[in-house]
Amino acid sequence: MQKRVFLQLAGTAALFAAVSAAAQPVTPIKFQLDWRFEGPAAFFLLPVAKGYFKDAKLDVQVDAGTGSGAAVQRVASGTYDMGFADMAALMEFHANNPDAPNKPVGVMMVYNNTPAAVMVLKKSGIKSVADLNGKKLGAPVFDAGRRGFPIFQKANNISSVTWVSMDPPLRETMLARGDVDAITGFSFTSLLNLEARGVKAEDVTTFMYPNHGVKLYGNVIIASPKLIRENPAAIKAFLAAFAKGAKDVMADPDASVEYIKQRDGIISTDLEKRRLRMAINDVIASPDARAEGFGQVNPGRMSLMASQVSDAFATKTRVNPETVWNGSFLPTKAELNVLSTPRK
Numbered sequence: 001m002q003k004r005v006f007l008q009l010a011g012t013a014a015l016f017a018a019v020s021a022a023a024q025p026v027t028p029i030k031f032q033l034d035w036r037f038e039g040p041a042a043f044f045l046l047p048v049a050k051g052y053f054k055d056a057k058l059d060v061q062v063d064a065g066t067g068s069g070a071a072v073q074r075v076a077s078g079t080y081d082m083g084f085a086d087m088a089a090l091m092e093f094h095a096n097n098p099d100a101p102n103k104p105v106g107v108m109m110v111y112n113n114t115p116a117a118v119m120v121l122k123k124s125g126i127k128s129v130a131d132l133n134g135k136k137l138g139a140p141v142f143d144a145g146r147r148g149f150p151i152f153q154k155a156n157n158i159s160s161v162t163w164v165s166m167d168p169p170l171r172e173t174m175l176a177r178g179d180v181d182a183i184t185g186f187s188f189t190s191l192l193n194l195e196a197r198g199v200k201a202e203d204v205t206t207f208m209y210p211n212h213g214v215k216l217y218g219n220v221i222i223a224s225p226k227l228i229r230e231n232p233a234a235i236k237a238f239l240a241a242f243a244k245g246a247k248d249v250m251a252d253p254d255a256s257v258e259y260i261k262q263r264d265g266i267i268s269t270d271l272e273k274r275r276l277r278m279a280i281n282d283v284i285a286s287p288d289a290r291a292e293g294f295g296q297v298n299p300g301r302m303s304l305m306a307s308q309v310s311d312a313f314a315t316k317t318r319v320n321p322e323t324v325w326n327g328s329f330l331p332t333k334a335e336l337n338v339l340s341t342p343r344k
Contacts, residue, residue: 027231028058029238030081031044031061031062031084032074032075032079033063034068034071034219036064037264039188043110043242043245044084045262055241056237062263065084068088069092069093069142071085071089072089072093075104076100082224082235084110088217088305088313090106091309091310095309098316101225104225105225105326106325106326107223107327107329107330109217111219112218112286113210113217113288114209114283115218115283116186116208116209117145117207119175119185119206120132121204122205124181126205129152134160137181137182138180140168144186146163148209148309149184151209151216151312152212164179164180171190172197175199187208188279223326223329236329243331254273293336294336295336306318306324
């Protein structure tokens, strides 16, 4: 008799717990990417497709973007709750809009190093960064590598260069046909774009910013102040689910590209597999990322970057590193242990 009552009570408790869990409200999150549905977008699309966000009681909508600056603006305007943007773009927004009521804040570092690089064709005769002196460089005016070039220039004693501006689709084309001597861009974007224009990878020299004295952070997950104030638990849940998905992507990058294909059926699967692996190796699982820990930042390095961005971008006010970053929402150390070596 007592055993039967116990079992009935246990069953009732389990049912009550299940009903309570099901009754928990689902929080909608509109998320703005920095760019199109390309390889690195797998880090956000996989946890959506696998239901990791759903399990965390989040209804996450991931939209393609048009650049980091636009992602910051859209989160600041309240159009999006969270987003993915270059830390330098976030710093610039803060420093140029000191009185803005809704300045987004970085909550998890994903690209521990900037993907920015200078790329040249070997036939140009440019063999070192010193050879960039007096050369003609091309990039869109908003390109992260171009915006941060004064930092690269100072670190490598480059006296002067001439800039040619163009729309993004023309950047690699102009380098390939010799209209410019070099271009700036994200390494995993421009190199593959050059290949698509008939330039072989072995004919390109890439000067990665992190390898030449420029230790800028790259892309970071950002959150709106409104979400931080009103639902900090949703941010914590988002980042934990994201980290779970990131571990899956790191374990099998090639399989992860399928989730991008589901959102954009015209992508080249092979191309995006390469792009994703390049992003992982260059900026996500870099030596700096392994030293600092996935998702985290080094305060001293962040302060240096804030000073460098203030100078290079000639911002209205100095960047305050303490206002652009909030690491209190990060998952546990165990949950952030995602940097396994990707399979070759």
